Amino acid sequence: MSDPTDDLAVLQAILDLSPDLIALSEFSGEVLYVNPAGRSLVGLDHLPDTDILTTDMFFTVRGLLVADEVEASLKTQGHWRGLSELRHHRTDVAIPVAVSAFVIESHDGIPGKIATIIRDRSAGKRRDKELQAVAATARQHAAEQQALAELSRLAVHADLAQLMSAAALAAATLLGVESAAVVHQAHAGDATLNVLAASRTLSTRASIPAGNHSMAGYALQHNIPVICPDITTEDRFDTATMESLEMRSGAAVPVPFASSEHWGALAVYGYEPRMYSADEMSFLAAVASVVTSALKRVELDRQLWLKSMHDALTSLPNRTLAYEFIDDALMRNHTERSHVALLLLDIDDFKIINDSLGHESGDRALVRFSERLTDAVGERGTVARLGGDEFLIMYQNIDGPDQAEDYARHIISKLSAPLRPGDGPIPMSVSIGIALSEPSMSRRDLIHRADLAMYRAKDSGDGGYALFDRDDLYDADRVRSLSIDLRNALAAGDLRLHYQPLIQISTGKIVAVEALARWNHPERGPIEPTEFVAVAERTGLATALGSWALRTACAQAVQWRTFSDITIRVNVSALQLRNSAFPDDVAAVLRETGLPPEALGLEITETVWVSDTARVSATLAALGAMGVALLLDDLGKGYGSIAYLDRYPTFECLKIDRSYIAELPGERAEAVVSAIVMLAIAFDVTVVGEGVENQAQYDALAAAGCHLAQGFHLGRPVDAERTTALLRQA
Template sequence: MESLPDSGMLLAVLEQAPTLVCVSEFVSGRIVYLNPAGVDLLGLGEAVHAYARTTAELFTDVGLVQAREVESALADRGEWNGLTEFRHFVTGEPIPALISTFVLQHASGGPSLIASIAQDRRSAEDEEQRMYRALGESAYRAREQQAIADLSQLAVAGDLNELLLAAAGAAAALMGVQCSSIARVSDDGELTVLAYRGPAPSPATFAPGTGSQPGFAAASGEVTVCADRIAETRFSTVGMSGRGLQSGVCVPFGSEAVWGVLTAHSRRPRDYTDRDLTFLRSVTAVLSAAIRRIEAEAALVHQSLHDPLTGLPNRELARRQIDEALDAARRSDTRVALLLVDLDDFKTVNDSLGHAGGDDALIVLAGHLRAAVRPGDTVARLGGDEFVVVCEHVAGATEAAAIAARITGGLADLNRAGALEWPISGSVGVALSDPESTREELVRRADSAMYRAKAAGAGGYAFYDGTF
């Protein structure tokens, strides 16, 4: 201490400094001052224990490697800055430090001194690691938010298949798994894979219930995590094993019942974190909202194209079906039979049974028509008591007559069996298309034939005779 300038104020500053401050002789390296922060950092107990030492004793072998570089810099430039490594005198623990060291010329011409100021880098390294982790978390959250935003945009305006593929891709990319998939649950519990991201081949289905992890998740309605299939006992992992997968997480989703399951699988054992599960739940929330929208839109479309009483296609959908049938007939050089069906004396049925009874009669007729026609034929209600049957690819008048006979004969059988509260019958007009037929023309022909059938007596059928 006697070599230091006599300055009580300077000494007070050094004593309170939070970082190591050391002063040593230039030539011998003997320490002449070490502040309390330096004493604590090095584990010396008291400053006096430092004064019998040289600066070389403060450093580890790593720190001493730099000694020649430091001495050369001090001789040439009078200063040196860089990273070094101190030694803790009790534990021997290496202490990384950032040090600035420089030469002090003695004012009275005495020997030069070296002053060193060092900052402990252990906490700084921890802080850097925390900073890097925080930056990583922030970047990951940003990617998550962008992925959810992109999926939400698709959920509002995109196609469902496109949305499912994007969701499977987002799960695979952000979670760093080998493959992800989205499977829809069928009525029998089997899951059909609709979207897949990962190595080929894509699985086509997952077994229901305990036959697979997705099946188990769908049946339970709960998020299902498998950290390692080796220890799994709740469900079969044969499918995972066959595809070289070791762990996975499944998240079921849907509006009311389970619609499908989002699955992420990895080739290594893995503990799926809360962050992983939160992200997958966010993805499935978007999917559930999209499915609600799509189902609501489909319900509106269905309502707009179907009769609310009978559930049959309405006039608008019947027009579309006739146009499509005529187009197909022209391409395949076949014929379309159009059958117009009208209940006989429906006003009497309504007057006798009331409107509720009349509605019941219409529902019975609708069910009878569906049963009487061929598979693939379209039965529609045009309005009131008028129905139409669109029959594609008919062989000719004989096949069309057989369909009409089943319709009228079936109603007669119902009447004879006493299955109806009030006997009903229907008249059927039949028109066959030709290559030039339009929808309007075919409907007019069937309508004309239907009135011919009524004129001939209730409960029969007639073909268009070429006159209106």
């Protein structure tokens, strides 16, 4: 089979149909042949018959820069490949090309001709530019998306000022303009727009004209995006502001806030005339939308704050907001040298309305009462509802007590005025306590004084007021106040238990811990247990306090008994013993917590209150039958305490009152303690010496044969966490 390349017709077809330039030339540079595609590329209809064409006539000056390199490579290597630039013969337009040249040897080995294949790179460059444009667009889009993501994050977490500054900077930077601004119209019809945030040039301005007197004002007023390619051709709005800033072009979009209200606008400005594309305007609108979302978030936060700071029933400021008002007023009072007057108001006999008409009617009565009270106080004072039927009125810049009492009398008079027909039941009688601030007085002290005065006013009879007197500080009103706070503390879980170890004297080991209630009042600070326990006894809270302590202590003991055989001791009020349901309550707690009965000891406090009744006896018997240990506290403190060992054989343990321990060591005290120990042993009862504060007392108890000891010398009451660490070390 013959070689097809030997067929000249085939070779001629290849040359004629090739889309690339194919040329043949001498080493001297004379061009012998250029195929049709090549002639078309450089703008030659045909090669001249007479004039000689040389290769340098086909290239631009820039294209000939590689001529020496090409010649050297052809002579030494026989070929060359690279980039160059052709010249169009009719238009002189440069044509970027890729060149491949090689030497065609003659049959006798002497260099003959140079063949050159040239490919037009114009289309490739166009594609490169298109790809570069696409890449630039992609980069711009990515940058815009990143900026919007960051702005969206700020819209959730940052304050408005920070977000708006970031929005203005992002708009100016990504649109490549000189300046951007976020403007706001505070009230409809305002002649100016406030510049809330701006970048660069506009950052020095506080406002710009509204309405048709500025580009941003026009966008806001007409609720449309606005493009100003050049201020010299703008006739829709006044461009004086832009001209004064040397800005020639700009664009603005509204910043909506509600369906019927447009809050402001986002505007960008450039030094040079330019048109803004649809994509750029879309980005501006997206930035404006982020600002809108932040405005909604801030407004929602404000609404939630207002709701949280106002009473849901009456819409008056609540306790939290009232306390803020008082703090602010007291701070100003330190410098203005005037008084803050606080009036605490309690509705007289409001319980009658609730009990007789029902709580819904009571709520409606409170709403109507708050309206009458607000009207009576007027604009001079601030009214708040603290809760229930208790209200607070605060006056600032009061000259003295006479002025405050005048206000109180006025309020009482207005509230007691006859009702209009159809008003329904409305409280008309109140008791008011008045307190005036003193230099450096805290809110807590001011409220406490008004509270004490208010209770004195109630004791004086309905419909009166009382001005705080220092004698109020330590009277029975404190009990009333603490009882309210204690009830709230129990409901809110604000009390805590601390635990004090009981040491077995013979071994020195911890065998039990006593649970002791602690109350850190949010305003008064730590309240002594003796005080709040007494308040609980006097106000009917002893059962609730005891139940909380029992349940909490038992649950904690269960955790400790996973690694220790410790027992827990809980104080029980004599009032609880009079409750026939108490044994069932104890059984329920043991069942729910999983604590074995033998791990619980109940210490009967205030034994002087225990009366020898069948009910108490049955309660103690039921507890003993359950397997719970009963302990007699403070033996020797009352007149008949020792007799309880005989009356109630269920007692397994007794505590020697700390007043005897305090006298140790000493001949008389040692004799008394020894006698108590001997008596206890006779009754087969374990003895605890409590209040041990030094080693000498501990040694005296050991010498007397006492079984257990308890006191600061052996361990102070600490919280559950520290007690856990102590038990793990034991």
